[in-house]
């Protein structure tokens with residue numbers, strides 16, 4: 024097959040795809056609101072008939088005036104009455120249309136935004152960490168509010184234009200059929216060229232998405248309150264702005280090039296069309312001069328020629344815009360059909376069998392991890408390897424290890440945030456797959472290292488740990504007490520209902536350590552069987568961390584308590600210490616056992632202890648000198 028044939032085939036396929044997607048969208052809108060959708064299509068058809076009806080009435084009115092028929096003024100009045108009626112009808116149609124369309128727009132935007140929200144919620148952590156899916160999500164959510172409605176109105180507009188074009192072309196066809204054929208051929212060729220251009224534009228847009236993300240990130244850094252301190256102190260503003268400007272300039276140059284091409288193509292075809300049209304207008308004028316046509320008919324034909332041409336243009340433009348938006352719709356539908364990597368959602372979607380005793384009412388008494396390894400999607404090396412670990416109710420476990428040794432990854436796998444790990448994870452001696460995974464997550468209270476600051480009230484910030492307790496002040500304060508943040512909350516201007524953070528009005532900003540305690544209260548509000556604290560030391564001073572851990576250990580009497588820490592002074596409080604290195608568990612035991620083992624833990628202990636003793640001797644030396 025020649026390349027021309029092949030590309031023609033591709034174009035035809037793309038038109039078919041557009042039509043299929045358009046019908047899919049009509050189906051979607053129809054499912055959302057049947058009466059409004061049917062009314063909207065009906066109104067568009069009536070609107071499409073209106074110009075030719077007006078034209079015919081006007082043509083007859085003029086012909087009646089000039090031919091002074093025997094019926095005289097009564098016929099003219101009748102036709103004038105019709106003229107008034109059609110104009111009234113036009114206003115009624117326009118008004119009804121604006122109401123119906125406005126409603127449809129709101130309905131479509133509401134439904135789609137919710138659909139996208141639901142889809143985003145169903146995606147797994149691994150999906151969020153996948154930049155391609157992230158791009159899709161960004162595109163889908165950015166454009167959901169206006170693109171689908173744009174597409175819908177374009178489809179409906181195409182119907183109107185088609186009705187107008189066909190009705191005016193019929194008038195013209197009855198007079199000079201070949202005019203219609205020539206106009207049709209010119210339009211067809213122009214549709215083809217513009218389709219090609221659209222594809223090029225779409226490809227540019229698609230390739231641009233990562234750059235869009237980058238430009239978005241630049242504005243985020245320039246405008247976000249979390250970034251502003253560093254941006255100011257490192258004087259990053261001009262650099263970021265320059266990078267942002269360079270990206271925008273690149274988009275601008277590409278857009279201008281495409282726009283130039285578009286204008287050239289459109290101009291060429293308009294010129295061709297206009298030549299044909301003016302020639303036909305001249306023919307009509309000559310026939311009227313030769314008295315083969317009445318003046319009303321001359322008016323009618325000129326109008327019909329203009330209408331056919333303008334509606335063909337509108338039709339082409341409609342199809343072009345439709346195909347452009349339609350490519351975005353394709354992406355949206357693709358996104359909505361994306362399979363999730365979330366283990367909980369997968370279990371629910373695939374309706375995997377759950378043992379009755381594992382669906383509700385169970386408690387986590389023991390966790391055993393047997394030979395678990397996990398490789399992040401897109402990575403070649405596993406981040407945790409062949410992990411064997413057992414944890415029992417009432418036990419506290421500290422996980423220590425250098426940065427990047429796999430501690431957080433192990434916890435995320437345990438929390439059922441990733442699905443594609445190998446090995447077996449057991450609860451109470453049974454594989455987790457036998458359980459309702461959502462129930463397992465509900466039995467885990469966690470404080471992530473990068474926990475959230477919710478720019479909402481203290482009540483929300485703590486209550487999100489267990490929505491059913493959101494309204495119960497006593498429970499909330501109890502959790503706050505465990506996290507030693509109760510006094511601060513009581514002193515806030517509106518207590519639990521004080522807005523936290525600075526994004527919204529009357530917000531009260533907490534310190535990093537206080538935010539962390541709020542996150543801890545959130546985890547404690549949940550009546551969980553397993554509690555996980557990832558690096559509580561990140562915002563807490565050693566004394567505060569120690570106090571918190573003493574409280575934590577006390578609370579963990581009926582649960583499994585796991586904390587990740589760098590500080591050996593904290594780790595030694597746990598009953599069991601697990602040492603990780605390079606994705607492996609290299610040692611485990613009590614503080615005493617590990618010191619005796621004289622391995623990595625003992626080395627970390629010595630380094631941390633020696634830094635203290637060095638500090639102590641320096642202080643002592645300083646004291647002696649100054650004394």
Ligand code: ADP
Pocket residue numbers: 152399402406424425426427428429430431432433
């Ligand atoms: P730790 O908690 O001990 O500091 P992590 O579990 O965060 O270590 O990381 C273990 C390894 O996995 C590191 O090499 C890190 O680069 C890699 N890693 C962590 N998160 C991701 C991710 N989302 N995608 C790819 N690699 C990751």
